[in-house]
Amino acid sequence: MKQTTLFVLVALACIVRVHAQQPAPARNLVIFLMDGYRWEELYRGADSTILFNKHYNRIDSAWTVTKYWAGDVQARRQKLMPFVWETIAAKGQLYGNRDAGSLVNVKNKYQFSYPGRSEAFTGYYDSAINSNDYPDNPNTNVLEFIDKQPDFHGKVAIFSSWDADARIFNRHRNGMLVNIYGEDVGGPLTPLQREANTWQHLLPDIFGSGERLDAATYAMGKAYLLAQHPRVLYIDLGDPDDFAHAGDYGDYLDAAHYADAMFKDIWTTLQQDPFYKDKTALLVFPDHGRGVGPQWTDHGQGAPPSGQTYFLALGAGVATKGEVKGGEQIYQQQYAQTIASLLGLKFTAEHPVAEGVVLAH
Ligand SMILES: [Zn+2]
Secondary structure, three states, X not given: OHHHHHHHHHHHHHHXXXXXXXXXXXXXXXXXXXXXXXXXXXXXXXXXXXXXXXXXXXXOHHHHHHHHOOOOHHHHHHHHOHHHHHHHHHHOEEEOOHHHOOOEEOOOOOOOHHHHHXXXXXXXXXXXXXXXXXXXXXXXOHHXXXXXXXXXXXXXXXXXXXXXXXXXOOHHHHOOEEEOOOOOOOOOOOHHHHHHHHHHHHOOOOOOOOEOOHHHHHHHHHHHHHHHOOOEEEEEEOHHHHHHHOOOHHHHHHHHHHHHHHHHHHHHHHHOOOOOOOXXXXXXXXOOOOOOHHHHHOOOOOOOOOOEOOEEEEEOOXXXXXXXXXXXXXXXXXXXXXHHHHOOOOOOOOOOOOOOOOOXX
């Protein structure tokens, strides 16, 4: 009898201990995608071979150097993305620093934008999706799967700088809010939402048709978050890729620096709101990497190593691990199930779904 009691107590203690180490699933989730932002800048800071080349600086490069250069790699990357290094590194998880042996890659061979987003959000590499002009995505994505769950219906929203997201997330099929370049948010609006609708039309179309500057996308997404309290908000940022294709390194670095400021701003907002505070996770990842040296402006099979990326997580359901060294290879197709399991769901679809990344311990 005594032995049985002891066994029960030890077993209970173990269960309590395991539970204490494993955070509860998140109730809500905010996801940022940084189109074509390289792991090289995330983990090493500004790249001297590009930064000090006048050819790649539209404006006075001395100013860019003042903002983002430091001899020490830790100081340099922190200058570029202070929130990532002060908060995500302290409380969350960072994968993909190849200098520390942490490997994150895309599974698709194309290494550009539509196939990248499709892989990440469907949890599946469909080799037929081989163009940014590909029509409506035939594969179910995890965001529409979540939106179909009773507790989440109508509480999942997408704000994107790029109009292709309407097809990638197939809003014709699922009727979700996928707000893209040039579109106003409809319905009853708060004053802030009305202003955000207006301001997006006051910015230059510097990337041509179909591409909205990220500041406008963010303003609209944040205004929506404050007004509607979605349980899942996805903000898709395009500036890093667009400025890189344009060959403007200073603008590319600014895009990353301001994206980091958006992470901080949204995180601060979430942690001040009882609806979100300590119940919300934040994820950050790109859709592909880019080339190196003179090929930094480009990506795809002809610009290696564009398949190399990274994955960042913070908040509810995410144990503190900091910058991960070594460990298992991660692929982009694992993000969809990771997103579902953060919210306590299991993503199933008509196609195979890759296993998630375990963030809880
Ligand atoms: Zn892209």
